Amino acid sequence: MPNNKVVTRFAPSPTGHFHVGGIRSALFNFLFARQNGGTYILRSEDTDKERSKKEYEDEFLELFDWLGLKYDIFFRQSDRLELHQKYIKKMIDDGFAYLSKETPTEEGQREEVIRFKNPNKKVTFNDLVLGDITVDTTDLGDFIIARDMNEPLYHLTVVIDDFEMGITHVIRGQEHASNTPRQILIQEAIGAPRPIYAHLPLILNKEKAKLSKRDESVPPAIEYKKRGYLPDALLNFMALNGWNPGGEQEIFSLAELIEKFDIAKVQKGGGIFNPEKLEWLNKEHIKLLSREEIEKNILEWLPAEIQNPKLIPIIFERISKWGDVKEMVARGELDFFSMRPEYEKNKLIFKNILPEKISENIKQAINVLEGLNEQDFSQENIKSALMSIADKLESRGELLHPVRFALSGLDKSPDPFIIAEILGKNETLSRLQEAI
RNA sequence: GGCCCUAUCGUCUAACGGUUAGGACGGAUCCUUCUCAAGGAUUAAAUUCGGGUUCGAUUCCCGGUAGGGUCACCA
Secondary structure, three states: OOOOOEEEEOOOOOOOOHHHHHHHHHHHHHHHHHHHOOEEEEEEEEOOOOOHHHHHHHHHHHHHHHHHHOOEEEHHHHHHHHHHHHHHHHHHHHOEEEEEOOOOOOOOOOEEEEEOOOOOOOEEEEEEEEEEEEEEEHHHHOOOEEEEOOEEEEHHHHHHHEEEEEEEOEEEEHHHHHHHHHHHHHHHHOOOOOOOOEEEOEEOOOOOOOOOOOOOOEEHHHHHHHOOOOOHHHHHHHHHOOEOOOOOOOOHHHHHHHHOHHHEEEOOOOOOHHHHHHHHHHHHHHHHHOHHHHHHHHHHHOHHHOHHHHHHHHHHHOOOOOOOHHHHHHHOOOOOOOOOOOHHHHHHOOOOHHHHHHHHHHHHHHHHHHOOOOHOOOOOOHHHHHHHHOOOOOHHHHHHHHHHHHHHHHOOOOOHHHHHHHHHHHHHHHHHHHOO
16 A cells, blocks of 8 residues: 555745735645645745745744644755755756756846757646646647756655655645646656645735735734734635635634545635625624633733723723734723723703703713712613613603713713712712713 | 646535435624623535546546646755
8 A cells, every 4th residue: 555645735935924815725735734644744835046035935934833733744945945856956966957059137046057958849738726727738848957066946845745745635825726737747757656645726915816925905924913813814705815615604613624625626716805804894803702711811902001990891892813802902092991081061061951951961970870889889780870860851861861972972882870880989980070 | 838737515525326405614694792702593605618438527537717836056
């Protein structure tokens, strides 16, 4: 029995900020390996010495660590130069490649490069997503596989490394579909078996173009960590772009994805990245967290001065990701908690009710609230106390608006009952007193 | 432009030739409500076009159209 264990790989190049489209490629390679009890390899394609940067590699390493997409093995292509050289030499010896004299047209170009001797034939390969694809490689010409013995190029290193690492399934973005025939040609030249291919549909921006490293509309992947999204939500979201298990379930944990992922159900056409759906999905995943986890996270994202558990309920309802906590603070929505609101008097007026009447209402509110003990000063009790007055009025707003405004100083805010509870009896009464 | 790929609501998608073409996000309306948020209910919205094949095409075939990818001494 031959060794038929599944081996997949994800091979980003550290030449720029890693973008979200790559998350899905990595995820699908990960899922496929895991559900088949196989191996998932992460390979940094850093053969471009000029453009490759350590910081970019660190960035995607940090990203995968955060996402929980654990790889079994990590490689850098630059560490494998000797191996690549061995194959270049062999290909030249065998007549599959040759040294070619060139006339440089751009700066940095060599006068001699190593080209692949194209057999000029039609190549047909089967793709798990796209089906059979046939391409006449004559159009490709004798393409360059290395600048020199020390600088092998992409198509060559991919084929050598995939072969040497025993990659059984190449799952990657559809932009590589048209690269595949020339890689197959190289495989045949070095006697490597052909892996099984699956080319994933592209993830598009709003303009329906491929997501790129310099795309403004969709930020670099690591931004999603910085903005406080949940790894599982991001993964869930990415998985559902281009794939669907068939039912109507929308929320999946990583474990469920591993169980249900089916490469045969991967879509052929590209899909647009939809930020609103991500927001929704992230909120749904937050709701799945325990109360303790939610409280811990909200508190952590709050400035130290107002890290108070009392604020959690009103924050929780208003965020879809942890980073929104910071935005609430930035918008001043929580200012009422740490400082007395300043406002113009007439803001207390509800519709065209007379100021005297408003004052009278607030006085009544103070009276009834004074009847509550410190320890009974809860949202529920405050509500029933206040409502007993408000319900007798023409409109509840005649009381509720001025009370809420006196406490928060905000046009839009949580209801007065919860705010009063958060502020406590003394502060609440004092702010109401001031309003009068 | 050559080659390759794709085509269901605005978006992500379901429907292994027969469905009132389903779900989700977003939108709208209503309820709840002093406001915001959250929640509940309801609702609008799609098979790119033209030919075939078939009793019957979203589904299969051909063509048009549209969109995308790729054609580096990048990956």
